Amino acid sequence: MRRYGPAVLTLLVGAAMLRISLFSVLYLRYVQSGLRPYLVVSGALLVLLGAAAVVRAAREVADEDQDPHDHGHVHSHPTGPRFAWLLTLPATALLLFPPPALGSYSAAREEAQRAAQGVGTFPALPADDPVDLSVGAFTSRAIYDSGRSLQGRTVRLTGFVTHGDDDTWYITRLLVSCCAADATTNKVQVRGADAPATDTWVTVTGTWHPKGRLGSTAAWPPLLDARTVKKVQEPSDPYEKR
Incomplete structure (x- = not known):
């Protein structure tokens, strides 16, 4: 044999x-x-x-x-x-x-280091209310948009839950260029709502809470004041694309 x-x-x-x-x-x-x-x-x-x-x-x-x-x-x-x-x-x-797809363990392995992308203006957001954004698009606008297009807008983000220190929690997505091996992390700290279990997929609706100087490490990770948090199924394609 x-x-x-x-x-x-x-x-x-x-x-x-x-x-x-x-x-x-x-x-x-x-x-x-x-x-x-x-x-x-x-x-x-x-x-x-x-x-x-x-x-x-x-x-x-x-x-x-x-x-x-x-x-x-x-x-x-x-x-x-x-x-x-x-x-x-x-x-x-x-x-x-x-x-399974990469989750909180992979996200935790990457430190919060962001390349200097430079502050600039972004295209106007759609008129939808709330407006659906990827976690990556939200973080980019929150950290680098000099026009503050997120100000006063209600947004809806979908991702999986990761936990930080002092009872903080984040809605997180992994970003890939080619495959899971090159995945990087985008995350948004959620405030005003109880934290679901780690790796739970949720859709969070809320508003941006500005912090730190644009383009600085103090602006990372951005904050979202939650209005609703809804558990959802993991999407068939769990990663965001560049």
């Missing part, structure tokens, strides 16, 4: 890739949507290669069983260690139990 190991491992990895990219949207936990075709093609190729390797190994076994005393042919036998089968365990786990 050892000769089937590489083939089975290839099949499992290919099947796992197809499961998260072709038959679901779980791939959005790891990469941006534009990479889906590449994942599907890669998964299909791995499945085909794995299947071909299984067929080849089966034929070799059948040939040996038909003529076990044939000394005129040299048959290859795998020489790898027996514990190499353990390599199938991660692939099986990915196939059966895909890991």
Whole structure:
């Protein structure tokens, strides 16, 4: 059975890739949507290669069983260690139990450091009331908008809950450029409402509470005075995009 190991491992990895990219949207936990075709093609190729390797190994076994005393042919036998089968365990786990999207643990690992983007004016907000904004758009306007377009506006933000010191809590989103490996954090401190459990997804409606000088570290993280906090389901695409 050892000769089937590489083939089975290839099949499992290919099947796992197809499961998260072709038959679901779980791939959005790891990469941006534009990479889906590449994942599907890669998964299909791995499945085909794995299947071909299984067929080849089966034929070799059948040939040996038909003529076990044939000394005129040299048959290859795998020489790898027996514990190499353990390599199938991660692939099986990915196939059966895909890991969740990044959450509060990943957000906590990044310190509140912001590049000097420079203060400037932003386009006017839509006339909607409340106006739906991404957490990233809210933080950018709160910290860098010299026109203070958030002043007096009611906004609605959706994200997951993270906790800080002294009973503070934040509505948080992770921002990705390509995949989950390059994720950075945007968060807004919520005031005037009880904190839900960590990693709970919520929609918070409220108003911006100015603090600190624009463009300074004192303005980070921005504040939101909450009017309502509503628990919601985690979106299929949990990350914001640059």
